[in-house]
Amino acid sequence: MSLNSLLTTSARWSRAALALGSLALFAGCDLNFFKMDGPQSTIEVAGPVAREQLKVFYVTCWVTFVIFVIVASVLAYTTIKFKARTQAEEEAVPPEQGHGNPLIELGLIGASVLALVFIAVPTLKAIWYTYDVPEADKAHTYTVNATGYQWWFRFEYPNEQIDNVGPLVTANELVVPAGRPVHVNLRTNDVIHSFWIPKLAGKVDMIPNRGNSLWFKADAPGYFWGQCAEYCGDSHAVMRFRVIALEEKEFAAWLAHQKTAARDVAPAAATAKFASLQLKTDWKKNEYGYTGKLDANPLQAWRDKQQPETNEDPALIAQGRAKFKEHNCVTCHTIRGHDGVGTTAPNLTHIGARSTIAGGLLENNADQLARWISHPDVVKPGNHMYGGIGAMKGYVDKDKYGKVLKTNISLKPDEVVALVAYLQSLK
Amino acid sequence: MDATVKSSFTEHGAAAPSKSFVLWTPTAKTGLMSWLTTVDHKKIGFLYGVFALFFFLVGGVEALLIRLQLMVPNNTVLTAQQYNTMFTMHATTMIFLAVMPMGAAFFNFIMPLQIGARDVAFPRLNAFSLWTFVAGAIILNIGWFSPEGAPNGGWFGYAPLTSKEFIPLHSIDFWVLGLQLLGVASIAAALNFIVTIINLRAPGMTMMRLPVFTWMTLITSFLIVLSFPAITIALVELMMDRTFDTNFFEVSNGGMPILWQHLFWVFGHPEVYILILPAMGIVSEILPTFSRKPLFGYPIVVFSGASIGFLGFGVWSHHMFTTGMGTVATAAFAMATMAIAVPTGVKIFNWIGTLWGGHLKMRTPMMFALGFIWMFMIGGFSGVMHSAAPADAQQQDSYFVVAHFHYVLIGGSIFALLGGIHYWFPLMFGRQVSDFWGKLSFWVIFAGFNITFFPMHFLGLNGMPRRTFTYDTNMGWNTANFISTIGALILGVGIAVYFAVMVYTYFKGKKVGRDPWDARTLEWSLPNPPPEYNYAVIPTVHARDAFWYEKHHQEEIAKEKAEHAKAEDAHGGLHMPHQSIMPFIASVGVLIGAIGASYHHLIPALIGGVIMFIGIYLWSLEGADGYHLHLDADGKPVDDGHGKH
Known part of the structure; x- marks a missing residue:
């Protein structure tokens, strides 16, 4: 191989490597x-x-x-x-016909x-x-x-x-x-x-x-x-x-x-107004449900969740507990010491102390919890909280093709906030 | 339009015997009716091939959609339900509607030619197999056009997810009935091939002189006949559960979902060999031809094929290492699975032995065959890794497994089938694919395939589970998935080039004469495309690689042929089977009945059954007679006015 062709070849290779590299950068990977x-x-x-x-x-x-x-x-x-390189080699007398x-x-x-x-x-x-x-x-x-x-x-x-x-x-x-x-x-x-x-x-x-x-x-x-x-x-x-x-x-x-039974928040614990919190609502389908905090040190993030939130609002939490009953969450969920004897859905007695919600899909924080209970069908396709299971009714009644026949539960934005405050308080 | 239409024989329709109206004997040689009534194994093989390639493309589009969804994390190209439908149908389509029928296409077209026969043993049963396969394919895919949706329970359909409680839609019924019909078609075809190979071999074609492809046809057919009953039983039980509320898999009434897994994999593992053995047969034909020497260790290749088939029935539970079988059962199936690596490895050694000392002609079929050996080797090694049950506990249902079986099924089966199409294209259509374009498509496919599937090994070991419509961005799976999708697009381009070249060649490719590759087996002794009657004179076989022997003993063979031609003419000429519409009618009945059954409607199911019964009854009334042909010196049939018999 002459020097010239070697140069062309190596140039071609480095161009290819560059192209591949930039492709990788483009994908951000x-x-x-x-x-x-x-x-x-x-x-x-x-x-x-x-x-x-x-x-x-x-x-x-x-x-x-x-x-x-x-x-x-x-x-x-x-x-x-043994590759035949020329036509002559291809057409040469066949090799020994050994078996x-x-x-x-x-x-x-x-x-x-x-x-x-x-x-x-x-x-x-x-x-x-x-x-x-x-x-x-x-x-x-x-x-x-x-x-x-x-x-x-x-x-x-x-x-x-x-x-x-x-x-x-x-x-x-x-x-x-x-x-x-x-x-x-x-x-x-x-x-x-x-x-x-x-x-x-x-x-x-x-x-x-x-x-x-x-x-x-x-x-x-x-x-x-x-x-x-x-x-x-x-x-x-x-x-x-x-x-x-x-x-x-x-x-x-x-x-x-x-x-221990579910935690009650004493009125004195109030330091900040939860209701003033702006919860993110414009979630895209399948959007990534974590903050960097959990990824950086998950065990520490989990330990942090064991502590009460700093912005607890007892009035709002009480309202949330009432909504939890009113919207029939109690037929499937149990919050031991508070309400509910349901066994067809996760036990929520200490949900506030978990690092994730929705079956490990989302980080357990106010934004994600609001996202989950507002649109469970978008977050987790086909889930039974939305569609019901057996005799237990969910947010809606669906026919077998998935068409919504009747809405049983629809949460208003302020109800979502109250429920989130309540569930977050269950340490 | 097809091989046989181009042959000189087509103008000479044989006169039909005059029987009653319902027993009308069709004689059309062109047009739609000629296809619906054909009993010619070459036409049937061609149709199998056309349907298989169509569904291969459908399955490919499904695969691309899957890869697009997984290209980046948290993606929304497909919904969860669409994604689940897509992977279910991708697998079902590729296995049952693409690779198996492509194998059947070669069995039909090539095998009778290789053993020196004029057709398969039961030509009308062969047509029935074809049309029942088409009916099964229709039912499997009917859900795309119905609110019930296409099947979405996974290609393995594990109970109890497939019960009415969890999937109330008829999509699962389409899957059940579709697979059931494909099973009927496969078993009927396999019996036909077995009888053909045992009984219709030319004189001198002893079992140990059979071309390896025919041997693999025989072994595959036995696997089909023995393994499909297991899934037939499982599907019947599932159908009963869904239609009549029986309790085979109904947990609340004591049903045993694990039973489904045993029945399914008792079928499912031999099925893997049903997909790969024909490919091994094709490679065992291509390598000797393009090395210009016989297959190394023919008896060992044959016996290793047979022992793979045999051991294949004793390893099903390695698909179930994570079902809690206990230590002894797990150990037994792990050991059996390791054992099956030996005959598989032996084949690879023998293929290399075949190359050794040869004059390797690097044409497109040879490229695919060599690519097959490389890729199959990698797939085989990751298979050995799975046989170590403790390691498999981590790999099971992860992308590592996805990588493994795509190396076996694409790098193995598909490469060999694509190579086989190149190899036999001149024989089937009298035209040869351009070597440049063939090799180009090979390299694009080869590169795309490896870029798609090699990173999946890493994904699996990094914990990415299969059958997941989305994944989170923090799992370390982003890069490999992105690369994999790029690879899939390249693979798609490669396949597109391959088929574009094939279609071009079919219409405008270079015409070639007899035996363009200097091949070794009997089918190449025929003019291309082969005439409807295949052999003017049934050949007499003197050696393995019969045609190679003929080419090197021309005088002796010419003399022998002349004598045999005289003898056969004295017996009344070449005996040919009549065409018949009855197999098609029976299959239409099967289709109607199965659609009725999948909607749980009794009346259409019964109507379909009656039509099928009528079809089969009239078919049996037709009898087994055919007609005789006489050929002139050029091999053209002479119309002697009394074609009937």
């Missing part, structure tokens, strides 16, 4: 996607179960990579070496089987390890029950009984002790869902009439993203949840607070 360090990464793991699964993955990667390099080199070499070599073939079959043994052994070990908590750890395993609903998760703490009520129940945010194995019993209320916290453990399905379970352990306190991983209808994509792992003391404090 970083080109580090191969790092795979997102909040649902299966590579940057935070617990022994996910780590064991990752180890097996790396074994498969290395074994297949080595085989790939060998086979691909031979294939590339063969293709280049194969049994020894080579048996050898290759043997080698393939051997390579698979390298994968099979760690696979078998990990199948047993990931299936259940190791014997040594069993004694201090913490058990929770998770139930999938279209499109949210209900979490029940069978060992945390509340007098005259039953076990502690919460939704969409599973708070667990860090450093302890957690055993999760997986059930579903309707269709098949799948329970997946990528950084802590691979998924296990929630299947009707089937008693599945999984276990995981968080190495350290942290905030983890979870997601339904089995297609379950309209809003499957936005059926998410969070796992918050806390050290033992903080966890115990959290449990103790959760067992």
Whole structure:
């Protein structure tokens, strides 16, 4: 290759690289996607179960990579070496019409089987390890029950009984002790869902009439993203949840607070007028529902949510509580100690202390809460708060084609503000 | 318009036997009626191909819409419901209406030619398969034009999401009935191919001399016959649940949704091999031809195909590693899945062995075949990764799986099928696709495909779940999704170029003579396009790669043919089957009945059933007779005035 053509070639390449680079800039994206360090990464793991699964993955990667390099080199070499480059070569006397070599073939079959043994052994070990908590750890395993609903998760703490009520129940945010194995019993209320916290453990399905379970352990306190991983209808994509792992003391404090009834705001607590707050209303469909604060330090953001808001307005909150009853929210939701005995929808007793709402879809703040309860159908397509479920009526009655037949609930802007103030106060 | 119309035979219609009016024997050789009544395996194969390519484009448009929605986070191109419909129909269309029928097109067109037969064993059943397939395709897609909507329960239709409680619309019924008809069509066609391959081989064509493509046709047909009953049962149960309120999957009355998954995947995993084995067969034809030497290790390639088919029935639950099967069952299915990698790997070794020492002619079909090996290798390796069940717990239902099976199904099946079209185009239509444009389309498709699907591996490992209509901007998935969509657009351009070139070639391409590739199997011994009767004289086979042998023993073969021609003429000439409208009528009945059933209306369902029954009854009254042809020295039929028999 002459110097000249080399220059032209390299110039062409750098132009192409520039074009590609500017394309990436145009999209406003970083080109580090191969790092795979997102909040649902299966590579940057935070617990022994996910780590064991990752180890097996790396074994498969290395074994297949080595085989790939060998086979691909031979294939590339063969293709280049035996390529007919001229018409004369193409039309030359055909090569020897051989039909194969049994020894080579048996050898290759043997080698393939051997390579698979390298994968099979760690696979078998990990199948047993990931299936259940190791014997040594069993004694201090913490058990929770998770139930999938279209499109949210209900979490029940069978060992945390509340007098005259039953076990502690919460939704969409599973708070667990860090450093302890957690055993999760997986059930579903309707269709098949799948329970997946990528950084802590691979998924296990929630299947009707089937008693599945999984276990995981968080190495350290942290905030983890979870997601339904089995297609379950309209809003499957936005059926998410969070796992918050806390050290033992903080966890115990959290449990103790959760067992208390819903919080009442004393009139004296008033410092600012909530009603004067301007809530954003011009949401676009599917618009991103988070502020940077939660992304920057999610665990801290979650802890902040445990504290009362600074702008609580007792009058407004009282109004919100009345609206909550008036609009029949109580038929499906429960706010223990206040109103409602509904079980078909998330328990809202301490909703104000959660970092997310709408099944982990939106950040829990006044703006997003207003967005969610004003237009639940836009935020979460097909959801049952809007369309109703079974005999429980939602915002509207729909026919089976989704056409609205009758409106049951329509919230005026000031009602939304009151409801938001009330729900935010439920720490 | 088609291959056979161009052949010299078409002007010579054989006189129809005069029977009663209802048993009218159609003789049209051109026009609509010739297509509706045809029993010629080549015409039927051509029609399968046309429908398959049409639905391939439909499925491609659905895929592009999916990619556009996911191009950027929080996007609003499609609503959630539209997106869910789109991925359901994309998968269903590509699997059942594009890749399978494209395989069937090749089975029909090529396989009888490869074994030296004049048609398939049951020509009218073959027509019935075709038209029932069309009926199934219509029902699957009818929802687009109805307020019920197109199916949206996922191509796997997991119970209980598909029950009336969760999806009350008839969209699911269209899916149930559509798949059911496609199953009928596939099973009927597969039985036909099995009988054809077992019984209609030319003299000397022993099983171990069968071209590998025919072998894969045979194995695929067995897979169809054995696996489709499982989904047939599942679909019947679902239909009963939806139509008659039975309780197979009805949880509140003790139904077992997990049963659906077992039945579905007992079908669904062999189905994967139904999609890939024909592709392996095609590649095993292309590579020897363009290497100018026989397939390396023919018996091992054949037996590995058979063992893939066999093991394919023992690995279904690797689709269910996350359903809580317990340790032992999970381990057993993980080991079985690893085992299936061995015969698959063996094929790759043998293809490389075929290339080794050859004179590789880098024409378009060869490019697709080589592309197939590379891409299938990558898809195979990510498959091995899935077999490690603990790793799969993270990958299941993530984009990693999406990347894996597109490497197998596009990089594998589609590449081979696209290469096969290039390869056999001269035989089918007598014209050859420009090598420049063919290779150009290959490289664009190859680049677009990899740009689309390689980043999905990273997306999956970074925790992006499948079947999600939107994702948030903070998940680290933006770049890979953007690149992937750009790739999909490039892939779309590549496919568009490919088909534009094909259409151009069909009408205006360079005409070529017999055997333009210096090929090895019998079909290339025919003039192109092949005459309706295929072989003027049924060939006698002396070796594997029968036509290669003929070309190198011309004198001996010429003498043998002359003798056989005389003998056959003495027997009354070439025996040909009559055309018939009855299979079409029966399929129309099936279509009407299935539409009625999908709306849960008894009367139209019964009417459809009656029409089908009448069609089949009259078809059986037609009998199995045909007519005889006599050929002159140029291979043209001589009208001797007593064509009837």
